Every structure is written in C-alpha cells, then in structure tokens.
Amino acid sequence: MEYAVECRNLTHYYGSKKVYENMSFTIKTGSILGLLGKNGTGKTTTINILNGFLEPKAGECYIFGENSQYLSSETKSRVGFLLEGHIQYDFMNIYQIEKFYSQFYPQWKKDPYYELMRKLKITDKQKISTMSCGQKSQVALGLILAQDPDLMIMDDFSMGLDPGYRRLFVEFLAEYGKAENKTIFVTSHIIQDLERLIDDVVIMGYEGVILQSSMDYFMNNFRQYDFKLKNGPVDLEKDDVVTNFDRVKNHASLYSFKSPEEVQAYLKNKQIEFEDFVEVPMTLEDAFIGITGKY
Amino acid sequence: MIVRISRYILIVVSIVVMAIYLPDLYWLFFDVKTSSPYVSYSPVDSMFIMYRHGDNGLVFYDEEGNTYTREEYEEKLPLFYYMQLIADGRMPDSLHGIPLDPNEIKTNRNNHRIRTYTHDVPQIPLYPLLESESGRVTLEFPDEFFRITDKGMEFVNSKTKKVNKEKSALFTDALKNADFQFPAKRVYTNPTTRKPFDEGCFVIDNKNEFYHIKRAKDQPVVRNTRLPEEINICYMLVSENNLKEYYGIIISEDNRLFFLTYDNYKLVELPTKGIYKVGEMTVVITTDLFFRQVTLNKNDGIDVFVTDRNYNLIDEYHESWKPREAYPQGKVARAIFPFSLSAEDDSSAYVGLYSEWHFPLAWIGNLISLLLFALFVKKEGRTWKGAIPELILVTLTGIYGLIACMVYIYVPLWRSERK
C-alpha cells in the first residue's frame, strides 16, 4: 500500500467556526509526516478525525485503506496512539499497565518497554499518576514501542517535556522510523524537534493548509530575503512570489519559494527600489514563522 | 442499533419523568383554592348546618343561607359540642322532649372515617387476637400473633418466635368445625387496646365466607356470619364501641355501605343513593343520640345523608363545586400536557403508574410541539425519513416528547443520515 494515511477533502466546523475546508493530505507508508500549525489551527481536530473521535462535516480519512470513522479492531491494533500530554491510565502502575495492554496485542513486545522503564528511576509499583511529565511520556512511548504498530500517531509529544526527554523522544522516533516500513504522524508546537525527524511537512494556518510538501523541498526552496527599502516604507501583498512579507521601518523580510533573481526581478517590476539584498539561511522554525507569520 | 435503543430508552424514561413532575410544577403556580364545607345535621332545627374556611377565618351558616356566630353554631349542634356547652352553662336539659344526658350523648357518639385508599393498603399477615373475656378492666395486648395459612390457624410467640402448637390446634379445630376453608383470604381486625372491649377479628375464608373469630377465656369462639351471597366484601372497618349496635362498617365490591350489626350479623345498608365510589371518596360515618350521618367527600363536591336511629333516610345534602380542571388554567393544562402520570393515587396506598389523559384538548399542544420539532429537525439538517419515529413520538406525547427528543439529541450513526 502506497499510503498509510489518506485524508480527502476534510471540512470541519465547530458550530459556525470553520476549522478548515477541503483539506487533503496523504502519508506515504514508511515516511514521517509532521503536522505543524499554531494553536487553534486544527492539529488536534485532525488527529481526532484520524482516530475516529470526531466525524468531520465532510470528507474522510482512510487508515490502511479503512475509513477512520469505523476502524476495525485489526486496523486499530496496527495504529499506536499518543494522546496530547502523554495521557495514560494513570491509576495503574507500570507493571499493571503493561499487563493490561499486552492482552490486546498478539505481537506485544514487553522487552523494549521494560528496557525503557529501567532507565527511569521508578519502581514497578509506582502509580503513573505520581510520576513526572517526562516519566509519563516514557511510559506512553514504551507502551507504543511494545505495541510495535505500523502507524504511530503522536499528538504534540513535546508538550510539557524537558529538553532532555524531548531529545530522547525524537531519537526513539527517528530510530523507529528507520525500521521496516513504519509510518509516523506527529504534531508538535516545538518545531525544532522535528527538523531532523520528518520527511514531509504539512503546515496549517487559520484558514486551512498553507503548505504541504517534502521537508527537502521546503527547506531547499523556501527562502528568506532581507533588503532595505530605499524610498521609504512599502507593504507587499501576498501573491505567487511573495509568500509572506514582514517589515520593520525600512528593513524588509520577504519569504518566497522563488530564486533571488526572480524576486529581484519581481521587485523591479513593481518599481520598488531596494539595496543590501541578501538571502538569509533559515532553520525549520524560522521557515515556519516565515510561512505562517508571527501572529 | 444499540445506540438507537439506548437513546429511545432515555427518551421514554424522561417522558415519564416529565409527565410526573411537570403538571405538578404547573399546578404549583396556578392552583385554584377550593374549600369544602364541614356539614352536620342540627337536631335543633332539623336542617343542615355547616362551616367552611373563608378568606377571613371560619364561616358558619346553614343550608338556607343564614349565617351564625360560632356560639350559635355550637348551640345548634348540642350532641357534638356538649362538653363546651356544659362548660359554658349553655347546654339544654332536653331536646324535643328527650333528656340530654352527657353520658348517653357520649355513648351514642361515634365517628368513623374511611379514606379513599384504606381498602388497598399492604398488610403483613400477622395479627393479634386479644383476650375478650380476661376479667381485667382494660384490654391487654397478647404476646402471640396469628396467621391463617392453608394448614390452619397458627399462633406465633413474639418473644420466642415459636408456634404455640396447642393453641394453634385448638383454634384450627374450632375453625374446621365451623367449616372454615383454609387459608384465610383477608383478615379485618382493630388491633388496639384503646377500645372498650374486643370483638376479635373478621375473616374471609377461601370460599369467600365471612367468619367472626374471637378468643374468650383462651377458647376459640368461631361463627360464620352467613352474609347474603351477593355481598362481596371490599373492606371492613372493625370498631368496637359502647353503642354496641354494629361490629363495624362493611364496604361491598359494588360500592355499598353497611353496618354489620349485633343482630345476628344482619347487614343494615346506609343510604348513598349510588353516589359512593370506593377509591374516589372519603366516607365519614357518624352516629349520635338522634341520627346516623353518612358524608361522602370528593374532590368536586360533598354528599350527606342523614337517617334516624332506625336507618330511615330523613334528609340529604348535596353540594358540588368546580374542580380545578374546570377553570381556565385547567383547560390550559390539558392543552399543554397531553397526559399526566403519577406514582401515587388516592385509590390505593400502593405505588403504581396512574395516568390521566387530556385528549382531545391536548392535540393543540401536541401539534404545536410537532411543529417546533419539525423546525428543529430541519435546522439539524436531518432527513424526514430518519426522524419519523421521533415525529410520531412528539405527536403523541407533545411537550414531553419535544423536550426529550431535543435533550437527547439525535447523533447520526453515519454521516449519510444527514442531508
């Protein structure tokens, strides 16, 4: 199967508030997709639709070819799910929770789980509710690793984690993603974590999907150009060339998928005089802010 | 499927709950004040005299509309207020040539009240049988309670919980000798020591014969009362009193009232002119030196019959008033609420699901509810076909169904169920 996840023409509203209209995206089997967006752009809504906890007003998602609203038990067992905030049954201790989940998954691998647990300074009898955020995240991760799913859906895994735990998480995921044909779908609001992890990126804005591309394409083609406006402040509207425009007094930043030559030609064409035109190297986070704007 | 079933269960239950509480809530705000008179028959004027609660306290008047002060009223009822009249020195020595002796008055004065539900009250079938000839001045409560099963009459000691075999055999034999068919269907007794003497109990046996069982000097006294066959007993109020004219009052299944008299269990029918209905009316029967009075109290009226001491009807009084249902707010209630349910009813002490239907007036409210619900279905973007069961439900249950179907909002199983 080429795509582990296919979402077509998703439209959803909360009451009269539009979340998005006609959003489509796919996740290739064996790839890692990052869904980026500011708070309130519909990341969790998308995750909920994918897991069948929300029925979109229109459109549908398919996971391994099955409509996500009516997933069969077999398909659900192939999907690992990390809830936002690493929520688990925290009335259980790490022994009980392993025992509970292991009953449901025939291919359950308890070793990776206990391996991970040994690294945490906790006892088998300690209830999850008494653990720190970081420890909870490792329990949730350990359970998913033990489940050994073909598709992992992780809702904001970096939430509430120390940098160390975040790094741990990313490393585990990268390792896991390399293994045979595992597909990962992650959302995060800490963009830098994802930089070295994801293959494809979907960026959501308040009006829907802004960008959908491979990381390579995005990082190689999306550019920031800084220049000085010679004839005083001018604002540029977004169009084919200008993905985003930002200005402080005479200092302008223009974000674009076009080459420096094309952008300069564009500016000349608009009769905007400029000087000190430079291309600024960007991290993923810079690019994210560049494409979504600061507000 | 199960989603739909669970929703309908919740809807139906909430309809029942609303049908029980909403009409009550309504009447809490819009109830009508009615006051029923307390009616007596004056031996002084030979006419009905009464009082009722007016806006400014009690109002005393007679059937011809004359009003009285409280003192005048009391003087017209010397057999009732004799204690007060004697205390005030207002008591006449005689009336119509008959001397008024306080002891005689007291002996003749009885007041029995049978409530609407008295005939239908749960009863643990264990009864005391008092010793009626103990030789003591006061009655004493026995340690033993009896039951009448298909095996016989058994006396159980309340201290030891053991059956008194000897006594049980004695009474069982006595009952058998009187052709009593075990077990007892019903037992009527007056289980108290606060009465002048004891008459034991009255028992319906398995072939519907009516027996009188007493305990005299620890020996059984059993008599078949041989009531006329057409009398099926609905209830008997046993009342031992010094008048010693009757054992008690019997209500028959066909809504007739009788005294079961000491004259060899002869039944004397009390006049009700077919008005009395068991379960709907409270009966008050009073006796005094001159008269016997039967008062039937119902929600929307009062009927009183007075006889002389020989049970010849001498006067009657009827008054009715508008029940709250006949007022405009009653009509509105019937239009709003298609029916009302109640767990309790005047006719029984048992909990049940008692209903009152308000059709055809209720169609008004139901059709409005249906219209509102149809708008709601449209707003929700549902198909009409999918909403048919609910539309029918709202048509039949009106406001209740409307609220229920909106609270337990329809959540489609599949998106295709929406338009």
Next chain:
Amino acid sequence: MIKKIFYKEWLKIRWAYLAIAVLFAAVMIYIFASVAHTYKFNLAATYWYNIIFRGISFYSSLRYVPLFSGLLLAAVQFIPEIQKKRIKLTFHLPVNEYNVLLVMAGIGFLSLVVMFGVYCLIFLLLGYAFFPAEIVHSAVLTTFPWYLLGLTAYSLASYIILEPMWKRRIFYILFAVGFGNLFLYGWFYNIYDRVLIGMLIVTILLSISVIYSGHRFKKGVYK
C-alpha cells in the same frame, strides 16, 4: 474481551468496592444490633405491632446505602475515563468501542448485583433469626426498590459522567433525580410490590444508557 477489560475496571473500582462492602456490613451490623437491643429492652409484641400496624421499619438505615454504592461505583469507574478524555485510550483498544462500553458498564452493574445479592441474602438470613417469615419477606420486598435504585443510579451516573457537554448534563441530572425519586416514595412497607417487575425491567434497560453518551463522545458531538 470481558476478562481483559475487567482487569482495568477492577483496578479502578476495587477500593470503592471494598468500601461499599464494609459500609453494607456496618449497616447490617447496626440494623440487627438495634433489633437485638429492641428485643432485649422492649416488649416483643409491641415491637411487632409497631412493625406490622404502624409501618415502623427496623431496616430504614439501609434505604440510601445502595444509592450511595451505585453513585460511588460510577464515579470511580467513569470519572478517570473522562479526565483528560482518557476514554480515547479505551476507544483506541483493538476492540469495538460500543462493546467496550457495554462491558465496562456491565462489569460495574454486575459487581453491584453481586454485592446487593449477597447482602440481601445476609439480610434475609439474619431477618429469619429475629422475625417471622412474614415480616422478613415484607422487609426484603420493601428494600428491593432501594437496590434497584442503586443499580439505576449507577447506570444514570455513568452516562451523565460520560456526557461531553455540561449543558446537556444538567438536563440529564434533572431527569435522573426525578426518576430516582420515584424509587423512594413513602415509608410504609410493601407499597412497591405491584411495580417491582416493571422497575426491574426499566433498571435493566437503563443499564445501556452509557452507550448514548459514549456515542456522542465517539462522534465528537459537542452541542
């Protein structure tokens, strides 16, 4: 699946279940200690008279115990599920979502049935030690609606807890309180005898209520 889910449910309810068992035991001890005391210090015949003819019950302290048990069990079983929408984990288990809900509700319901059954039996047997069969049977029948109320309260509390919207919850609570009140009419014995079967059926039917709010949760209906 029942066994698998039972493990999770049991971890949630075990302490509450034990507490309920202890509470019942305490109430039973209190009831029959009072009965023994009354027999010792009062006239037995008067005691029976009060029970039979004045409707004074020796077991009235039992009245709200099943109700409390049902509410407590529903709370410990379903509140952890809705905190942080943890029920999503349950729905994500590789089993049918509705079956999981039914099994969860069924486990709680049957746990209560077992508890109530055991204590009803103990009540019956202790009753026989102190009273004639007529009084004991009347007592058991009179307490029966209270047990049904406990089960109904469990079912209704569960579905109310699982409901995602507070505005609907308020209506649910009003209906539930109104309905629960129907089980507590009057203090006289045996007045529910004629409706017990009907109440039993409704109690069983209501045990699947949790499906309705679970479905709302599953479909993400927030209105």
